[in-house]
Amino acid sequence: MSRQLQEHVSQPDTPAAPGRRRFIGTAALAGLAGVAACTDKGGNAATAAPAAASGGAAAAHEAASIHLKPGELDTYYGLWSGGHAGDMRVLGLPSGREIHRIPCFVPDALVGWGITNESRAVMGTRPDGNLKYTIGDTHHVHASYKDGNYDGRYAWVNDKINSRLARIRLDYMVCDKITELPNVQGFHGIFPDKRDPVDQKINYTTRVFCGAEFAIPLPNIATEDAGKYRSLFTCVDAETMEVRWQVLIDGNCDLVATSYDGKLAATNQYNTEMGAHYEDMMSAERDACLFFNVARIEAAIRDGKFKRIGDSKVPVVDGTHAANQDPKTALTAYVSVPKNPHGVNASPDQKYFICAGKLSPTGTVIELARVLDWFDGKLDKLDDAIVAEVELGLGPLHTAFDGRGNAYTTLFLDSQVVKWNVDAAIRFHKGDKNAKYVIDRLDVQYQPGHLNASQSETVAADGKYLAVGCKFSKDRFLPVGPLHPENEQFIDISGDKMVLLADHPVHSEPHDFIIFKRELLHPKQVYALDDFPNAVKDPKDSGVFRNGRKVTVRITSQAPAFSLREFKLKKGDEVTLILTNLDKIEDLTHGFAIPKYNVNFIVNPQQTASVTFIADKPGVFWCYCTHFCHALHLEMRSRMIVEA
């Protein structure tokens, strides 16, 4: 155990954060002592700045500014991954209020996601009609770019369990496509590109890059022969959501980053050892940040230099070390990074990728121009692209930016956010030992994973707010049984010192998020009837239309009544029920539930949705409006009569 680690474990509780150090001494380190190879930082004056006290008078003073008066609107949107709840969440900031949940990978009983035919087509079904998957493990949320800032078209979120990528239309804030990546397990990092690598007029997102963490036999045939296990890096088309290409690599893919010029994508790798057990995965002292030369990869595919794996039609190019020794033709470049790095983040000045060390207490700064130089044969040693590698604290995971040259990195083991200056770190790395790169430290509660600042990963980083996803809340909220919420803390970063503003409990576990100005988004609040080819546009078109045992029931809703007050079916009918909400007024949503038939869904103003079921239970079933709509909402029903 390093000296610093020992100090932390034995350090008494501070008044500002009761129980904090005690907790660090127990939960988060359980089992880690003896395996984490954290170097001794005692001799590094630059990292010895005392931790800022959290809470207290300063925080109370600032807090007023984030508490909106009733009716006041937030000034930022936040898009939050829903963790293994499988959704995407929309927050308003600075209030931290959750305004919306967008179902993606997991059914949502409220809106009928996974119930309606339309949503089932997006989610995917098995031959027996059941949904293919009903779970998800969402990690990273990113949105489409134009000219280096968000353009409000799309957001994406990944499902790690089943290697799927979901796209959200940000106009209606709904998931419209889900793609399952072939020959991949543990799909973890994602990032959209920001510009085309060749045609610089295409100044917006057209690709989404996806990293696969777990190496598996390719194709996946049961074997313990580690030599047959490999990971793939995947490129998905942002518009069609089809997989464009994959790259076979050494090691694995963890977090992903992209350059502003569109030329480079990269993924951190924590298991270059390609081990199957965690002890093997951390045996090497350095792992890698793996760069992809997007233009060369796509040229290779155009030239037919690819293979395919198993049943997949996707072209796969060879990005292994062995095949990419000549910089001038290399598709990939493995820059070394200390021990099991985690996050890789692009600085808003467009110059650097910063890798967080995780099991190494360091941040590594890689200069993108030098990586391009290496690909051009102008840099002899690839690792010379590393312009800084400085100690930050224990367990660095992710980095955000304020647009003023400072980086903010979460320290999982130290339970802190460290604010550090990138230029000062570069000077320190070059030999200027007087360069004080660490500017501030703030205790957070507890064990932070992701963090992000307002507009952080855009050219418009504005350095106002920082949100930190703390993985353990322990004693920060009223007890609610064994499953604690996580604690998303909100921090003011507009001054020299970080100021903790608020604790927000969240349903586990949201992982990653982005925060941007509300002006960048313009959601629509009423659908157009014509958006739905099966719309019932007039109540007069309602009715029961029979074709043998196949029956179509067409209904409209207008508060406080459905167009059909009753409809008759015969036991055994295959029924498709189509409901169009003819109400045009914003916020006037109706629901439609059929008791005992496991059917409930909503229709927003001017929306059409449909369900298909077998009328297998005879009797009378009162279908009713489940979404409060009117003073006579309780009386809004339709009677389904199933004759035996």
Add this chain to the structure above:
Amino acid sequence: MSRQLQEHVSQPDTPAAPGRRRFIGTAALAGLAGVAACTDKGGNAATAAPAAASGGAAAAHEAASIHLKPGELDTYYGLWSGGHAGDMRVLGLPSGREIHRIPCFVPDALVGWGITNESRAVMGTRPDGNLKYTIGDTHHVHASYKDGNYDGRYAWVNDKINSRLARIRLDYMVCDKITELPNVQGFHGIFPDKRDPVDQKINYTTRVFCGAEFAIPLPNIATEDAGKYRSLFTCVDAETMEVRWQVLIDGNCDLVATSYDGKLAATNQYNTEMGAHYEDMMSAERDACLFFNVARIEAAIRDGKFKRIGDSKVPVVDGTHAANQDPKTALTAYVSVPKNPHGVNASPDQKYFICAGKLSPTGTVIELARVLDWFDGKLDKLDDAIVAEVELGLGPLHTAFDGRGNAYTTLFLDSQVVKWNVDAAIRFHKGDKNAKYVIDRLDVQYQPGHLNASQSETVAADGKYLAVGCKFSKDRFLPVGPLHPENEQFIDISGDKMVLLADHPVHSEPHDFIIFKRELLHPKQVYALDDFPNAVKDPKDSGVFRNGRKVTVRITSQAPAFSLREFKLKKGDEVTLILTNLDKIEDLTHGFAIPKYNVNFIVNPQQTASVTFIADKPGVFWCYCTHFCHALHLEMRSRMIVEA
């Protein structure tokens, strides 16, 4: 249209609530003009108090008091129904933060509710192994009582779609039982009793009463003959969760209330006409609050005076008008209440039930002692139990109490909360036209449904805070597409004037809730290994145990590793995987996901959970920990090898 309604529609927007009146003039009234029989209130001086301006300086001043500093704990718990998200939510108040979601009727991909064998047993499955239902429409949350206050044992919530009642153990905050009521549709109101009607030493909850809103043929055979349609009122045992008895009634059951002495339960009825269409349901000028004499009903059952319906074993007594003409033997009593009433609430002084008129602008105060007098033959005319019936405003829905003699009623159409004094209302009703019973009005945003005050429906009502569930939020939050959140507003009721403190967006639609002091609850945060008969208590007990094609896999978790680093199966095996989390530290939860097998669930500290699946896909599958646990969380895996 009444004069007052016309005034509201034409009234210009107020600065305090832009767009409010315009909205009331459109969405909520769409289709209602011409059908709502709201009486003209112009002559009633008592209701002419001007509406209090909402927001503004007062609100801003008070707001500081509800904004907790980081690390400060809330002082109240709130238990919120999850609407058609199908869960129960735990809030901290006054902050309004959602701390926990408790899955009940709907699968929860985060915890594996609906995935683990243990949760599937609670939810119920079909013969094919699929869950019987995956949706829910939760409405009302109530908790167990002792001596007229919450005792922290249980909470209950209903599912209207499939007529189910769920119980939550409040020690671990998990759902442990779900009961489907027989021969019932539209199960809406619930309320636990507060004392036994006969044995007053049983001073705690032993029954839960359940009202069914939709009349159906009994038994449910397809017919349009309205004469065969009936509703039932149901009593469920609070401990066993088995159905004790049902009562056949005229009309329907809407909201439910119980008396503090345990002798009376009641349900409001909006469709005494027993109509099938909404016009029929509102044809009568008066409907009813239907009282049940609990002791007499249970005596009748002991005496064998019951029948059974269809396949159900539940005894059903006759509570219809025709069978209960003699007060001295009557099981039920139908007190008349104006037109389509909605909420019925018991005042904390234990004396009154208050019915909100919905389509009548009135509140009706029924004195419980007089209802008991009627059952005892001491009151000639049952409706003489009505001690007040006063005009409150348009669309009264629900009533809360401050323990100081005041009632707070939501006015759906007026978009207001009205504060009124019950004693003054009784004096006014008796003829004292100087009795000013309306004390204050507060605009809310918009169209409130349920409301509840801190400790409102207990003898310990403390009159500090009021939460109001507004069904439409419209312009109160950043736009998030067609599906708006609802707006739970938080109000200070400690003074003469109500003060609006905060808007809280919520995932639709939470309906009802209770708020109580945090001291009343003592959740446990670590399980006991012995709570689970299938626990794997020692890592050495791990392994793959085969019995023909049935395979049991026993695993333990201790951060950062599972006890089995890999396990081998054969294609076609029926696998039961049992995972015990041996970590003992609070908040140290692990997850277990199997890619492509649709399996993910969590195990809290010292918890055991299991899943059963067919190993139908050969290959290598990296099972991994989905719940962040440790610096080596990403490395925490187990390899499932399925041989072809």
